[in-house]
Amino acid sequence: MGSIFSLQQILNGLQLGSIYALIALGYTMVYGIVRLINFAHGDFFMIGAYAAYGSFYMFNALVAGRSGTLAFLVLLAAMIGGASIAYLTNKFAYKPLRYKPKLSSLITAIGVSMFIEYFFSALPAIGPSYRSFPDIIVRKEIRLGNAVISNLVIIDLAVAAILMVGLTLLVRKTTLGKAMRAVSQDKDAARLMGIDIEKVISFTFMVGGAFAGAAGLLAGMTYPRIFPYMGILPGLKAFIAAVLGGIGNIPGAMLGAYIMGIAETFASAYNSLIGEGIAFAILILVLLIRPRGLLGEKIADKI
Amino acid sequence: MNVRKLPRFLIAVVLFYIIVEILYKTEILNGYLLHIINLSLIYVILATSLNLINGITGQFSLGHMGFAAVGAYVSGSLTTLILKLSVTNPASMLPFLLSIIAGGVVAAFVGFLIGFPSLRLKGDYLAIVTLGFGEIIRTIFNNIDAVGGPRGLLGIPKFSNFTVILVAAFLTVVIIRNLIESSHGRAMLSIRENELAAELVGINTTRYKVMAFTFGAFFAGIAGGLLAHLIQLAHPTQFGFIKSVEVLIMIYAGGVGSLTGSILAAFGLTFLSEGLRLGIRALADATGLPIGGEWRMVVYALLLIFIMLFRNEGLMGMRESRIIKNVEVD
Numbered sequence: 001m002g003s004i005f006s007l008q009q010i011l012n013g014l015q016l017g018s019i020y021a022l023i024a025l026g027y028t029m030v031y032g033i034v035r036l037i038n039f040a041h042g043d044f045f046m047i048g049a050y051a052a053y054g055s056f057y058m059f060n061a062l063v064a065g066r067s068g069t070l071a072f073l074v075l076l077a078a079m080i081g082g083a084s085i086a087y088l089t090n091k092f093a094y095k096p097l098r099y100k101p102k103l104s105s106l107i108t109a110i111g112v113s114m115f116i117e118y119f120f121s122a123l124p125a126i127g128p129s130y131r132s133f134p135d136i137i138v139r140k141e142i143r144l145g146n147a148v149i150s151n152l153v154i155i156d157l158a159v160a161a162i163l164m165v166g167l168t169l170l171v172r173k174t175t176l177g178k179a180m181r182a183v184s185q186d187k188d189a190a191r192l193m194g195i196d197i198e199k200v201i202s203f204t205f206m207v208g209g210a211f212a213g214a215a216g217l218l219a220g221m222t223y224p225r226i227f228p229y230m231g232i233l234p235g236l237k238a239f240i241a242a243v244l245g246g247i248g249n250i251p252g253a254m255l256g257a258y259i260m261g262i263a264e265t266f267a268s269a270y271n272s273l274i275g276e277g278i279a280f281a282i283l284i285l286v287l288l289i290r291p292r293g294l295l296g297e298k299i300a301d302k303i
Numbered sequence: 304m305n306v307r308k309l310p311r312f313l314i315a316v317v318l319f320y321i322i323v324e325i326l327y328k329t330e331i332l333n334g335y336l337l338h339i340i341n342l343s344l345i346y347v348i349l350a351t352s353l354n355l356i357n358g359i360t361g362q363f364s365l366g367h368m369g370f371a372a373v374g375a376y377v378s379g380s381l382t383t384l385i386l387k388l389s390v391t392n393p394a395s396m397l398p399f400l401l402s403i404i405a406g407g408v409v410a411a412f413v414g415f416l417i418g419f420p421s422l423r424l425k426g427d428y429l430a431i432v433t434l435g436f437g438e439i440i441r442t443i444f445n446n447i448d449a450v451g452g453p454r455g456l457l458g459i460p461k462f463s464n465f466t467v468i469l470v471a472a473f474l475t476v477v478i479i480r481n482l483i484e485s486s487h488g489r490a491m492l493s494i495r496e497n498e499l500a501a502e503l504v505g506i507n508t509t510r511y512k513v514m515a516f517t518f519g520a521f522f523a524g525i526a527g528g529l530l531a532h533l534i535q536l537a538h539p540t541q542f543g544f545i546k547s548v549e550v551l552i553m554i555y556a557g558g559v560g561s562l563t564g565s566i567l568a569a570f571g572l573t574f575l576s577e578g579l580r581l582g583i584r585a586l587a588d589a590t591g592l593p594i595g596g597e598w599r600m601v602v603y604a605l606l607l608i609f610i611m612l613f614r615n616e617g618l619m620g621m622r623e624s625r626i627i628k629n630v631e632v633d
Contacts, residue, residue: 036427037431093608097611097612100615102426103363103428104611106363106426106427106430107555107611108553108607108608108612111605111607111611112601112604112608113609114545114548114603114604115604115605115608118600118601119597119601119604120605121568121595121597122595122597122598122600122601124592124593124595126597128595128597159384174532203518240431243428245432275443276442278440280438280439282433283431283432283435284435284436287423287428287432288423291423291424291428
């Protein structure tokens with residue numbers, strides 16, 4: 001294993017951080033736009049993993065042998081799965097409560113999260129038990145100095161990077177992105193400017209869900225085991241990452257997620273108990289010392 | 304204000320006690336039903352104490368079972384590991400009760416500590432921090448080998464009986480009611496209604512928030528201790544996030560800020576939960592289909608969502624039954 005702070009550990013941390021970042025972005029975007037901690041977001045991640053799992057077996061026969069095409073189709077399925085559940089959740093659970101007290105939405109979010117988890121584990125076709133995730137891409141290992149890098153590390157980092165660049169472009173350069181930023185700054189003014197707020201909110205949920213779905217696929221490939229409750233802890237940690245970076249802030253969520261990923265990997269290498277607890281310790285420290293998060297004061301990038 | 308001459312609530316509870324005892328002695332009520340009544344009463348303590356924090360003071364807490372875990376483990380360790388009490392010895396009752404109170408006091412201290420972050424945090428941030436604290440408490444017990452670690456603390460003597468639990472639930476409701484009806488309680492209510500305005504009229508909001516957490520945690524600790532001595536086990540999974548949510552559902556189903564609502568919901572949902580457990584098992588046996596116990600939680604989750612969507616204020620709203628109220632407020 002070598003030292004706790006080896007290159008290997010940094011890479012593992014970045015890999016975990018990439019997965020957290022994709023989840024955290026959804027949290028932060030939804031929070032930025034409707035001021036709601038979407039507790040069910042971790043479950044979108046789980047749905048993405050199951051959509052990938054299901055579509056792998058569906059497409060495997062169709063595109064036998066061409067693993068690149070297959071991987072792309074599976075990623076698409078995971079993202080569509082995440083986006084659909086996010087759309088439905090917003091439509092049926094959050095939209096009717098939009099102008100009710102905020103705590104009602106928060107409690108509904110807890111209810112939705114519980115519903116998705118238990119409904120999936122209650123369905124006989126899925127069930128509460130672990131399933132091993134298939135190897136969508138053949139694992140290879142590359143030696144780099146004294147570190148062994150699996151090609152999955154590169155794929156995880158690359159997929160996350162591409163999606164994050166895409167999101168940044170979407171938010172900064174497109175009209176829709178401008179509408180998202182406008183709604184997050186001032187909902188009423190945005191409506192007066194003719195922006196269809198509900199459409200923008202719905203779209204934000206779907207983008208967040210798609211990212212969580214992609215994270216579900218990456219997590220399934222990297223830690224090849226999926227189960228209906230797999231979203232709870234990564235969801236919470238990604239939320240903490242979003243808070244660490246300054247909730248509502250997109251670059252903040254990415255930064256927070258990579259810090260969390262690396263901190264957790266280092267701490268786990270030291271002691272697995274500390275690895276589990278470090279997220280909450282970071283959360284409590286951040287909220288006590290700098291409740292706005294690391295980049296919280298920069299308003300320009302808030303969406 | 305006009306103080307009532309007859310303490311109606313005391314009479315109601317005594318009547319309830321007599322009826323249950325008679326039904327049990329005449330074997331109309333079996334041990335299983337009595338056990339569910341006991342559980343309901345423990346949930347009454349948990350729900351009313353959480354209502355003090357969430358409903359009355361308006362501080363959204365998601366880690367209530369963490370306090371219960373502290374109470375359960377502290378009192379369980381005292382009676383089982385340190386004092387090694389035995390149920391057959393009648394002289395053990397007093398040390399048992401003191402152990403339960405000790406569990407409550409330690410839980411109150413933890414609540415006092417957790418109350419502090421609430422000074423700076425509001426709404427959903429506070430919810431996450433209390434959730435985090437609850438999970439940290441649970442993780443700590445999960446890793447202390449002296450109290451069984453992940454196996455849980457086993458072999459706790461079964462001291463909790465109907466009488467003890469009913470008296471504890473009665474005292475909890477009365478104390479919380481009196482607190483709410485006192486000037487302290489009015490101050491807590493004002494924080495819920497408008498914190499800024501409360502501060503401007505000179506209410507020390509910090510003090511009352513911490514007070515709500517401390518009282519709430521004390522009673523949760525008592526409930527945890529009683530639960531551990533009822534089911535003879537203190538196990539980390541008993542006190543997880545989902546369990547805290549179950550208590551949360553109770554106060555929202557009953558009505559935020561209504562003790563009557565919390566009591567009714569604690570009974571209603573505990574019985575519903577057991578009913579669903581039996582019903583689902585019977586259905587699975589009868590049809591031969593693979594219907595798992597998870598459906599119980601599916602129903603619970605849907606219940607929570609539907610309450611929020613269609614009856615936001617819960618069963619009772621903010622109203623209080625005349626049986627529970629002590630004073631008439633103009």
